[in-house]
Amino acid sequence: MTHIRTRAVHAGQQPDAASGAIATPITQSTAFAYGSLERGAAIFAGEAEGFRYGRYGNPTVAALEAKMANLEGAEAAVAFASGTAATAAVVLSLLAPGDELLFLGPLYGGTEGLLRSMGERWGLRVTDATMIGLEAAWSPATRMVWVEPLTNPSLRLHDLEAVAQIASARGAITVADNTFCTPCLVRPLAHGIDLVVHSMTKYLGGHGDATGGVVAGDAARIAQVRKTGLGHIGASLAAQESFLFLRGIKTLPLRMEAHCDGALAVAQFLEHQSAVRSVFYPGLASHPQHTLAKRQMQGGFGGMVTFELARAERAAAADVLDALQLFAQAVSLGDVDSLACHPASTTHSFVSPEVRAIAGVGEGMIRLSVGIEHPDDLVADLAQALARAGN
Ligand SMILES: Cc1ncc(COP(=O)(O)O)c(C=O)c1O
Structure with a gap:
């Protein structure tokens, strides 16, 4: 085995x-x-x-x-x-x-x-x-x-x-x-x-x-x-x-492959959107630790993608999150279903502004847990949400 x-x-x-x-x-x-x-x-x-x-x-x-x-x-x-x-x-x-x-x-x-x-x-x-x-x-x-x-x-x-x-x-x-x-x-x-x-x-x-x-x-x-x-x-x-x-x-290895494929497609899509200031995903060549990621992570770069909107405000994040249809707004991760959250008001709402700043958590940040749905559908959902939100 x-x-x-x-x-x-x-x-x-x-x-x-x-x-x-x-x-x-x-x-x-x-x-x-x-x-x-x-x-x-x-x-x-x-x-x-x-x-x-x-x-x-x-x-x-x-x-x-x-x-x-x-x-x-x-x-x-x-x-x-x-x-x-x-x-x-x-x-x-x-x-x-x-x-x-x-x-x-x-x-x-x-x-x-x-x-x-x-x-x-x-x-x-x-x-x-x-x-x-x-x-x-x-x-x-x-x-x-x-x-x-x-x-x-x-x-x-x-x-x-x-x-x-x-x-x-x-x-x-x-x-x-x-x-x-x-x-x-x-x-x-x-x-x-x-x-x-x-x-x-x-x-x-x-x-x-x-x-x-x-x-x-x-x-x-x-x-x-x-x-x-x-x-x-x-x-x-x-x-x-x-x-x-x-x-x-x-089914973990099969699911992880699907998570990784979907997350890479989503990260590559987001990287080319004018409404998005930065995308954090270890599988992108633009990630500052991409070389370490290639050495340490075998077979994929994970199912999590985080991005910051150019309009770095809570209202802008709400516009996008509230317009998503396939991604459910929830804080967990790793599910077959795609999830999205606003770290500043949820996972990181209890930490001090200093710690939040060190962790790089801003009001315009959105964290995605990319599920195993088809990447094209996930990208389409993000595209319509960014467009509807006018970002
Ligand atoms: C990295 C990490 N470690 C530990 C935990 C805690 O796990 P549990 O919720 O199963 O107690 C979480 C929960 O979100 C987590 O994200």
């Missing part, structure tokens, strides 16, 4: 031993019979394979974890009830009071909010190293570096190999949130990163109908994250949701 299309279908799953069912059954059980006292003792001691209690693990969830470990090229993975729960579990299990976490931003706002509030309450130092760089920001207390390979909403890249080199030379753990890229486009572990986090709610599920998260990496760290995140915090993913993710991931 060398090709990702094959692994997305088969990894972690085989026909059910009891029934022969090809689709992994939803195992709706919180308790699991272990048969004998000695086998129960061995399962609890971690010396025998087996399920003990729903909060710690479940066969449907385990199949999803095995599939995600395979796709990310990791020894192990652990699933959570949301991407946010996965993030919290990594930080709480691997850091201690007094430790410093450096991040390269801008991060997803929810992640930054979580890190900062946890930092205050639990005595962690959380430092934004984006402007000064990791080496200048480094301190003796630095234990973890958090990075998103492709940032939201301005679609800048961070060089994972460079990050991994700096951090591993100094003994810190590196974590990459790979939600925007998926293992189809970027495999952070292959670039030397230690742990990968996902909001599976986005491309991995792909249909906008399930919330979940996952962490993949080496077996020892994943065991720690599992113990804290599931055993102590109880942020376990339900079996039904796991079934939806298992089903969604089977």
Whole structure:
């Protein structure tokens, strides 16, 4: 199974031993019979394979974890009830009071909010190293570096190999949130990163109908994250949701190809519109990090496109967004349906004007999550919206 299309279908799953069912059954059980006292003792001691209690693990969830470990090229993975729960579990299990976490931003706002509030309450130092760089920001207390390979909403890249080199030379753990890229486009572990986090709610599920998260990496760290995140915090993913993710991931490589094709067509169209001041898409030669994108992103440049209107006002963005017919106005991303949002009034409405300026979020900015519809229809929708809005 060398090709990702094959692994997305088969990894972690085989026909059910009891029934022969090809689709992994939803195992709706919180308790699991272990048969004998000695086998129960061995399962609890971690010396025998087996399920003990729903909060710690479940066969449907385990199949999803095995599939995600395979796709990310990791020894192990652990699933959570949301991407946010996965993030919290990594930080709480691997850091201690007094430790410093450096991040390269801008991060997803929810992640930054979580890190900062946890930092205050639990005595962690959380430092934004984006402007000064990791080496200048480094301190003796630095234990973890958090990075998103492709940032939201301005679609800048961070060089994972460079990050991994700096951090591993100094003994810190590196974590990459790979939600925007998926293992189809970027495999952070292959670039030397230690742990990968996902909001599976986005491309991995792909249909906008399930919330979940996952962490993949080496077996020892994943065991720690599992113990804290599931055993102590109880942020376990339900079996039904796991079934939806298992089903969604089977078509992930096909969907990503369609997302990438559509996004490139949309970005190329927007780049030639007089009403558009700038387009951010790593697949465009005009993107300042196009060379890095070609090196780091394999097989496509993602499904997100962000652009700024020449008339950089909220009213201009509203005119365009309100005229769109195929793109729904919503903040999530990675669905088969195309979505559009105004970051300044939604995803970035809670951050300070300074942080918004650093992230490059202006009032005339629109972020698109390009779905899998035909690119010609998406381009036509944008063309009519720009024309109707008089932009
Ligand atoms: C990059 C990124 N990471 C993490 C999250 C949080 O995921 P969830 O909503 O599944 O908790 C999101 C949500 O938008 C995200 O975009």
